[in-house]
Amino acid sequence: MTSISSLGSVIEIGTLNTSSFPSIINAYSKANIIIVVDENTHDLCLEYLITNFPDLERAEIILLPNGEENKVMEVCMQVWNAFSEYGFGRGDLVINLGGGMVSDMGGFLASVFKRGMNFINVPTTLLGMVDAAIGGKNGIDLGPYKNQLGTINNPKGVFVDTSFLNTLPEKEFYNGYAEMLKYGLIKDTSLFEVLKDFKKEADFHRLDIIERCIRIKVAISDNDPYEKGERKLLNFGHTIGHAIEGYFLAKNPVDHGYAVGLGMCAEAYISMLRGLLSKDSFQRIQALLAKTYPIINFSNQDIDGMIALMYNDKKNESGKIYSVLLSDIGAATYHNELSEKEIFDSFHHLSMLSTSLN
Secondary structure, three states: OEEEEEOOEEEEEOOHHHOOHHHHHHHOOOOOEEEEEEHHHHHHOHHHHHHHOHHHHHOEEEEEOOOHHHOOHHHHHHHHHHHHHHOOOOOOEEEEEEOHHHHHHHHHHHHHHHHOOEEEEEEOOHHHHHHHOOOOEEEEEEOOEEEEEEEEOOOOEEEEOHHHHHHOOHHHHHHHHHHHHHHHHHHOHHHHHHHOOOOOHHHHHOHHHHHHHHHHHHHHHHHOOOOOOHHHHHHOOHHHHHHHHHHHOOOOOOOHHHHHHHHHHHHHHHHHHOOOOOHHHHHHHHHHHHHHOOOOOOOHHHHHHHHHHHOOOOOOEOOEEEEEEEEEOOEEEEEEEEOHHHHHHHHHHHHHHHHHHO
């Protein structure tokens, strides 16, 4: 069992049975326990949790509908009304059992209700384990705008048990893989070198690599919890990636990690155009991302729509679009203002790349 401290919470990597999870459950023996799941984790993970921890048989189950399109205030209102009907209070415990959507939304639900309930995250996806469940960011979307409403509030604990990865379809690993690659690209060249050779499912179960990614996120987010400086580095690929994800949400949804993969390719391209990133390094990055994430052929109308979304991105200031850019594999700078022309050029580059690959 590996334990990592993060701003008053604990992150434990290992089996739930050997972690402090049972003692936390026991501490709430006289309180209410609420387990937040989505349809996938309700069917694939909940039974495992309750079977191994019989004290959870009395827990109330809150079922969220699947899909990013349901990560909205309307669903939150339904859940909060249920919390009120059940008589839940600040002394009760919320367990978020799921991937990025469940930890984002479950943390938000708990943080806001009665000005704050305690919660813990049990991530069940690779994306949740290496990114979404860690760092204290909780939030929901506002229309096509990602995570526009939210809080920064750390859970009491995050329990990373990789046995849950056995429930995932193959494509889910690549949602988490995008965030893992991001850590290598912004901070750790040797991590990128390891990740680029991932080919089989067993690679994504490697505890040493999962722990390495978690430690990078904890080090950055603990140093800058409210994203005033260095934590902005964690947005690499997300300025353009969130626009892709939001724009196509109502049309042909693109999974978060896949959108971030395209966003990283586009933002690396802009880095090269500015002379910050060498052509050789860019081509290495692009080769890996292009073979991993399906490249989209964007129309001019698509690009106009995505740029419009970027102007409303929560990371922007004074009506300007900012992004993280690379200076090398393993090194990046934040707060770089992007011009519309650079963004257009990056999308056109992806479109041409899509045509050449097909």
